[in-house]
Amino acid sequence: MIKIVVTGVGGFIGYHVSKYLVNNNVxxxxxxxxxxxxxxxxxxxxxGQLANNELFQFIKCDLTDFNSLEHAFDKFTPEYVIHLAAQAGVRYSIENPNAYIDSNLVGFMNVLEACRKYSVKHLIYASSSSVYGGNKVAPFSTGHHTDHPVSFYAATKKANELFAHSYSQLYGIPTTGLRFFTVYGPWGRPDLAYYKFTKKIFDGETIDVYNHGQMERDFTYIDDIVEGIVRLIDKPPVANPDWDETKDSISSSFAPYKVYNIGSSNPVKLEDFINILEKKIGIEAKKKFMDMQPGDVLRTYADVSDLEKDINFKPQTSLEEGLGKFVDWYREYYNV
Incomplete structure (x- = not known):
């Protein structure tokens, strides 16, 4: 039986990935x-939704505590690791950057060390579309440079990719980084706009609409994210000794290293997104139009051509379908 460690299992993506895995005999x-x-x-x-499955085990552990993490790896002996734990949030990183150093840098380094010590076959880890920062060329491609982050959160995710490459080169650990684009869906994160908007619309409160609704986001439904991750588990990157930076993609390497985008490749304006959400809820939102916030980017837009080429997969769930499923879950979970 395949054995996989999933970090951040209490988080949005970690929960959904774990649910899929245990339901498929992992x-x-x-x-x-x-x-x-x-x-x-x-x-x-x-x-708690996972706890009744006999294939699921849980340990409460802070990834900055390497001894506890090492003990968990020693006891479980995983073949694969899906690292989804992180301090999330672009704007919170401006207010509290030290939290991102601890979780996203120290924690990630400890995961890499555990993977090295226990000869993990493949480490898949969460990066972010935020690494594209100030890039203007769209769609965002893994062939583009990502050297101009506009938030501390983005900088830590870029650092994760660099750390992963170093470990892939030095120790031969296959690593795959996934740049997620605005993930949404049932059991989502309450700090994200779609969740906050939904709560305020139901509560009759005013929603803050930044950049006057003209920002664009490449919204990606959670089930599509899970499918992309699962398809990559048994496809670890392979070292390419003939890799040439003058002609080969910078998303691969002479080391067993790879980075992919996972997004819908269909950016939607915030004002259009709100219109769809209002229809699904059946209530018109009260809106306060505001300027851009520090750390925000105007548009995200994923080029997923390398994902299509390597695993024959591209996210397919429409925003209308995905938001409908989220609103249905929200009504049930909060009894509204």
Missing amino acids: SVLGIDNYDSYYDVNLKKSRV
């Missing part, structure tokens, strides 16, 4: 520290 060790950045009860509810 043994999962879920790790989370139940950070209080957002509602801990929601995180515990997610893990």
